[in-house]
Amino acid sequence: MFKRGTGGGTKAIGDAAETRALAWLEQRGLTLVQRNYRVARGPAARGGEVDLILRERDGTLVFVEVRSRAGSGFGGAAASVTGTKQRRVVLAARHYLAGLATAPPCRFDVLAIDGGQIDWLQGAFDAG
Secondary structure: OOOOOOOOOHHHHHHHHHHHHHHHHHHOOOEEEEEEEEEOOOOOOOOEEEEEEEEOOOOOEEEEEEEEEOOOHHHHHHHOOOHHHHHHHHHHHHHHHHOOOOOOOEEEEEEEEEOOEEEEEEEEEOOO
């Protein structure tokens, strides 16, 4: 169990997972466009966030949700990307794309880290 103020909280763990995921994806030829892109809906409503936005060599824009779990129990990291989470990622992606002159081909990936195992689920969900 982590104690407050020790640097081992949920945000620190999530940031470390995103850093690991980014390095792993860059080794596979993707280039970082933006990290932690957030959009708010309003004072009372939750908005959306994309952990990593990267570009494939072919120009495809990849919106990546990073999930990390100590182990694969309860379905593992990938199973934690619920329909609600997917909708929030799509909301943020649409907002991001609205700021571009032309929308490139896009996809939504999940990078699941279960302990030491990394699974890259390309096209894990769509904007539909």
